[in-house]
Amino acid sequence: MSSLALRRKKPDEPGIISRILFYFFLVLGALISIFPFYWMFVVATNGKDAAFQIPPLLTPGLEFFNNFARVLERTDFFRALLNSVVVSTSVTLSVVFLCTLAGYAFAKYEFPLKKTLFVFVIATMLVPVQLGVLPQYVIMAKLQWIDSYKALIVPAMVNAFGIFWMRQYIASAVHSELIEAGRIDGGGHFRIFWNIAIPVVTPAMATLGILNFMNVWNDFFWPLVVLKNRENYTIQIALQQLFTNKDGLDYGMIMSATFTATLPLLIVFLLFSRWVIAGLTSGAIKS
Amino acid sequence: MAETATAKRSEPAPGKRRFMTETRRSRLTAYTFISPFFLLFAIFGLYPIVFTIYLSFFKWDALGPMQYVGFRNYELVTGDPTFWIAFGNTLLMALMGTVPQLIVALFVAVMLHSALNKFKNTFRILYFMPNITSIVAVTLVFSTMFGNNGMVNWMLNSFGMESVPFNSGWWGVKIAISTMVMWRWMGYNAIIFLSGLQSIPTDIYEAAKIDGASRRQQLIYITLPLLRPFILFVTLVSTIGALQLFTEPYVFLGQSGTGSTRQEGVTMVTYLYNEAFKNGFFGTAAATAVLLFIATIIFSVLNMMLSSRMGGETGRGKA
Structure with a gap:
């Protein structure tokens, strides 16, 4: 691309060929990124063997509801969907609230050991999850939380990334004069947080909320460990259960379930994509 | 602040x-x-x-009494050939899934950032979309493409190549799983690189242009060195993530019953999971977790040393 531009002796204005090549690669990459979504839809809306036709079938069909009916025969799909909605929503509400609270304290208060504690919070992000998973399982068994939503919700109620994220945002977005003015007017600490800080930082809370919701919704390892009973499965476990070989793999059925489980997230993302991506490009990196 | x-x-x-x-x-x-x-x-x-x-120093089945066994668990794990296969598989797939992915992500980020790109928001959203799907969904979709009579083999055949057994072959399984990892994370990492590109002030480029630097020279002598902290961060996070590979092989190979321990695709975390939750050996599973953690630290440090050396060379080349 660059050499072409050079040959034209105008490095600032690339020629038509490099423009075409540029868009060719850009569009090709974008197509690879979205093709599996389309393919999911194609297989979900065609008959059982659509996935393995030669040459591959690339047009949607009309079999979606038949396929999906077979999902409902094999698993309580909507129950699993509801479980995921309940768990993801509770975790997200809690994470957004508690991380904002902690981020606010780290950004706007002075207290002994503040720096040390904040570095500690960051450091916890680097420890792999699997290192603690066995004792966590034992704790859940002792608390009799196996097969309960509590096992999924309580340990996830606040996290280091969220605290870091909110602290960075609050430090620059909430003006300390506003807080002082609130104090002089005799407002309590929590009221100032609620009435002055929160309204200013809602964009960051929204980004954190969406990212967190997607993470919890998509989590597989921990629910797999603590959920034993079918009716408590989250949607990810339910999907994985459909993918077993007992009666031959029915890909139309599997993809109709996968598509239905992915759609809500896709819609949420497309509605709020500007916040998600702007959030990631503005503050994801510390150093 | x-x-x-x-x-x-x-x-x-x-x-x-x-x-x-x-x-x-x-x-x-x-x-x-x-x-x-x-x-x-x-x-x-x-x-x-x-x-x-x-x-990790006890023998325990999570129910009965614990029995102190010293380093026996570590001897058992390191004496088990499956553990070493899992270790090798994890490293190989980490390499196959991460290195090409980050190189492509870097190019994509440069393209997304380029002034030639007139639809910046649209392309960002499209490239980021894979990351919102769950790993389970990604694995299920790709397993239809990587089936024996699937789309990928059809493409290989139509280019005159032989079919590859993607769900059973030694390399086939690894290629399929690395592809899934790449697809889900490439766009995400491109967006992180993009945030790095956006943080580079434009006047540096203008000064370089006045000095007559070509696009390629700008890329090598300005963009890449200034992007180093971002490259370091992304490589580190990807390495840590790659060592914890679990869901893709577990789901992909799970279609044939207890397939998650099949040698082609067993990873350190699937090994750990099976020791604890299938076989009930919590002691050896804990020893595996500790070994995994040590491996994570070693590879993170190696990673940082390697990256800083590369950075040093770029610096010298610049002078």
Whole structure:
């Protein structure tokens, strides 16, 4: 691309060929990124063997509801969907609230050991999850939380990334004069947080909320460990259960379930994509 | 950040006669606000980590009494050929899934950032979309493409190549799983690189243009060196993530019953999971977790050393 531009002796204005090549690669990459979504839809809306036709079938069909009916025969799909909605929503509400609270304290208060504690919070992000998973399982068994939503919700109620994220945002977005003015007017600490800080930082809370919701919704390892009973499965476990070989793999059925489980997230993302991506490009990196 | 003026400063007014001075009250408030994290981390983070290390010296089935066995668990794990296969598989797939992915992500980020790109927002969204799907969904979709009569083999055949057994062959499984990892994470990492590109001030490029630097020279002598912290960060995070590979092989190979221990695709975490939750050997599973953690530290440090050396060379080349 660059050499072409050079040959034209105008490095600032690339020629038509490099423009075409540029868009060719850009569009090709974008197509690879979205093709599996389309393919999911194609297989979900065609008959059982659509996935393995030669040459591959690339047009949607009309079999979606038949396929999906077979999902409902094999698993309580909507129950699993509801479980995921309940768990993801509770975790997200809690994470957004508690991380904002902690981020606010780290950004706007002075207290002994503040720096040390904040570095500690960051450091916890680097420890792999699997290192603690066995004792966590034992704790859940002792608390009799196996097969309960509590096992999924309580340990996830606040996290280091969220605290870091909110602290960075609050430090620059909430003006300390506003807080002082609130104090002089005799407002309590929590009221100032609620009435002055929160309204200013809602964009960051929204980004954190969406990212967190997607993470919890998509989590597989921990629910797999603590959920034993079918009716408590989250949607990810339910999907994985459909993918077993007992009666031959029915890909139309599997993809109709996968598509239905992915759609809500896709819609949420497309509605709020500007916040998600702007959030990631503005503050994801510390150093 | 520096002017973190504090609630403390609004102290003077009333409250000095009371025991609860303004300073004390505000400190107490701050500790209360941050306490949920430390409380939950103590119970569900710190304690389990310490207990894992302790557990790795005991024989235990999670129910009966624990029996001290010294380093026996570590001997058992390191003496098990499957563990070493899992170790090798994990490293190989980490390499196959991460290295090409980050190189492509870097190019994509440069393209997304380029002034030639007139549809910046649209392309960003399209490239980011794979990351919102769950790993289970990604694995299911790709397993239809990587079936024996699937689309990928059809494409290989139509280019005159032989079919590859993607769900059973030694390399086939690894290629399929690495492709899934690449697809889900490439766009995400491109967006992180993009944030790095956006942080480079444009006047540096203008100065370079005046000095007659070509596009390629700008890329090599300005963009890449200034992007180094971002490249370091992304490589580190990807390495740590790659060592914990679990869901893709578990789901992809799970279609044939207890397939997750099949040698083509067993990883360190699937090994750990099976030891604990299939076989009931919590002691050896804990030893595996500790070994995984040590491997994570070693590879993170190696990673940083390698990246900083590369950075050093670029620096010299510049001078």
